[in-house]
Amino acid sequence: MKNKLIIYVLSLIVFLIGTVEYIITGVIEMIAVDFGVTISEAGLLVTLFALAAAIFAPILIALTINMDRKKLLMATVSVFIISNGLMFISSSFEYALGIRIIQGVSGGITTVVAMAVATRLVEKERRGRAIGIILMGLSSSLVLGVPIGTFFSEIFGWRVLFMLIGLLTILPLLIIYKKIPVIKEEEAVTLRSQLSILKDSKILTALAITLFYVGGYATLFTYITPFLQATSTLSMTEISGILFLAGICSFLGSRVGGQLADAKGSRFTICFGLLLQAVTLLLFALAGINLFVLILVLMIFMVATWSISPAQQLLLVTLVPRNPDIALSINTSFIQFGFAQGSALGGFVIGHTSVLNLNWVGFGTVSMALFLAILLFQKLNSRVETPMITKVKY
Numbered sequence: 001m002k003n004k005l006i007i008y009v010l011s012l013i014v015f016l017i018g019t020v021e022y023i024i025t026g027v028i029e030m031i032a033v034d035f036g037v038t039i040s041e042a043g044l045l046v047t048l049f050a051l052a053a054a055i056f057a058p059i060l061i062a063l064t065i066n067m068d069r070k071k072l073l074m075a076t077v078s079v080f081i082i083s084n085g086l087m088f089i090s091s092s093f094e095y096a097l098g099i100r101i102i103q104g105v106s107g108g109i110t111t112v113v114a115m116a117v118a119t120r121l122v123e124k125e126r127r128g129r130a131i132g133i134i135l136m137g138l139s140s141s142l143v144l145g146v147p148i149g150t151f152f153s154e155i156f157g158w159r160v161l162f163m164l165i166g167l168l169t170i171l172p173l174l175i176i177y178k179k180i181p182v183i184k185e186e187e188a189v190t191l192r193s194q195l196s197i198l199k200d201s202k203i204l205t206a207l208a209i210t211l212f213y214v215g216g217y218a219t220l221f222t223y224i225t226p227f228l229q230a231t232s233t234l235s236m237t238e239i240s241g242i243l244f245l246a247g248i249c250s251f252l253g254s255r256v257g258g259q260l261a262d263a264k265g266s267r268f269t270i271c272f273g274l275l276l277q278a279v280t281l282l283l284f285a286l287a288g289i290n291l292f293v294l295i296l297v298l299m300i301f302m303v304a305t306w307s308i309s310p311a312q313q314l315l316l317v318t319l320v321p322r323n324p325d326i327a328l329s330i331n332t333s334f335i336q337f338g339f340a341q342g343s344a345l346g347g348f349v350i351g352h353t354s355v356l357n358l359n360w361v362g363f364g365t366v367s368m369a370l371f372l373a374i375l376l377f378q379k380l381n382s383r384v385e386t387p388m389i390t391k392v393k394y
Contacts, residue, residue, distance in 0.1 A: 003121040006179050007130050009172045010114040011137035013077060016169050017107040018141025019149055020084065020162070021049050026150030027158040034158070035093035042093075045100050052104025053111075054336035058329040061109055065325060069117050069183040070176065076113070077173045079106040084166030088159045111138070112329040119317050119324060120183055125262055127317065128269075132258015132310035139254050139306060143247035197320050197327065205376045206319065209369045210312055210334040211341065213274060216366035217305045218342025220281065220358045223350060224298075230355050231284075232291055242295060249299045253306030261311040266318065267377045269311035274370040276304035281366060284359035309335075 024031065024045045032042040064072055083102045090096040111134075118130040153161045197203050220227065224246075228239050261269045280301035286293070313328060320327040342365070349361050 002123060002126075003179075006121060006175070007118050007133050009175045009179075010118055011133050011140075013169065013172045014111050014114055014134055014137035015141050015145060016165050016172075017080065017111060018138045019145030020080075020103055020165055021046075021053075021107060022141055022146050023149045023153075023158075023161065024049075026146050027153045027161075030153060030158050031096075035096065037093050044097060048097055048100045049104035049107070050336045050339070052101045053108030054333040056101075056105045057108030057112060058326070058333050060105065061112060061325050061329040066184070069113055069120075069325075070180045073110065073113050073117065073176055073180070074173065076106045076110045077169060077176065080110060081166045081169050081173065084162045084169070087162040088166075090159075108329075108332065112332050113325060115313060115328050116317075116325040117180065117183060119314075121180075128261030128266065128310055128314045129258040131313045131317075132254050132256075132261070135254040135258070135306070135310050135313075136251055139247070139250040143244070143251050147244070198330075200319075202376060202379060203316070203319060203327065205372055205379075206312070206316055207331060207334045209270070209274075209372050209376070210331055211338045212365050212369035212372065213277065213305070213308055214335050214338025215342040215345065216277065216281070216362040216364075216369065218339045219346040219349070219362040219365060220284070220301075220342075222339075222343040223346050223355060223358060226350070226355050227284075227358055228294075232294060234291075242298065245295070246298055246302045249302035250306040253303040254310060256303065257307030258310040258314075260307065261314050266311040266315040267373075267380070270308055270315065270373055271370070271377070273304050273308035273311065274366060274373055277301065277308070278363055278366045278370060280304060281359045281363040 024042070028039055028042050028045075031045065032039045035042070080103060083099055083106060086099050087096065087103075090099060115131050115134050118134050119127040122130045149161050149165075152164070224243070225239055228234055228242065234242070257269055257273065260272075280297050283293075283297045284301075313331060316327040316331050317324045342362075345361060345365070346358055349355075349357050
């Protein structure tokens with residue numbers, strides 16, 4: 001694979017961004033005490049980051065579509081570095097909330113542009129693998145970044161962690177400056193042409209697939225700890241170990257999904273992943289009978305879910321070869337909305353029925369995604385696409 005080092009550098013940046021996004025969950029009590037707010041109020045630091053990434057990042061990517069991707073990456077990574085320094089000196093909770101919005105926007109744009117750049121720096125048949133490597137950075141932030149960052153914060157304080165991440169991000173920024181070539185569209189892209197992709201029923205269907213499969217995942221996994229407690233006699237220490245294994249499986253899923261998308265195609269990978277995801281959600285109903293089966297089902301569930309994402313991103317790049325950045329940014333927004341939908345739906349289920357029903361609701365949501373995928377791929381089978389060539393200047 002060409003430019004392999006650069007792809008891994010981009011993955012490192014996404015890892016650092018993911019750590020900054022998710023680390024709040026590990027240090028939320030420290031932050032609440034430091035700012036004198038409740039834990040639920042401190043949770044706004046997570047919500048605002050996600051909403052900023054979901055809402056503002058696509059708009060800014062659309063407005064900068066004709067800008068050199070290298071310059072855009074350098075600008076957003078620089079803003080991300082500065083925002084971490086500002087978090088270190090934040091004097092009030094309201095000030096921190098504003099900084100989280102800046103982090104969400106800069107981090108969201110950087111993640112999307114990193115994936116788009118990765119697809120342009122590798123061979124066509126390696127694009128799925130490149131996206132998978134970028135997404136490995138995101139899943140790695142859950143496996144390694146959050147627990148290591150939490151441990152570090154307990155020793156040195158949560159503010160020092162943000163400063164450290166900002167300093168660590170300087171190195172990949174320098175590599176971007178030295179190694180990534182100028183990447184611009186051969187022809188100017190108008191805002192109207194960008195918005196036109198949302199009129200395409202195929203694009204909307206693909207985005208709906210993202211919304212439902214992520215929603216089905218989040219419906220269960222947001223409340224996986226109480227679900228495991230209700231289906232087994234596991235202690236919190238044992239559950240922590242299981243969740244660590246689940247994180248490793250999400251990491252493997254991103255890698256396997258990218259490789260499978262290159263080898264078998266994005267359509268096969270998406271359908272296979274959705275089918276496996278749906279089956280494992282059904283099997284959760286029986287998993288409580290045996291602890292080994294419960295753990296096995298959860299591990300397969302994580303691999304299946306995370307294998308879909310690189311294939312789904314590759315599908316959108318294929319559907320919108322002229323504006324991959326726009327398609328990827330909107331899809332990233334739908335991923336964030338999917339998490340919000342799933343967590344809200346799961347909360348409703350727990351509040352009105354039982355935590356043991358989460359897998360059934362998740363199964364219904366993922367089944368909708370699988371149904372839409374089948375309809376979409378049947379429609380695409382009758383269409384022959386001509387790929388556009390992006391001009392890359394060295």
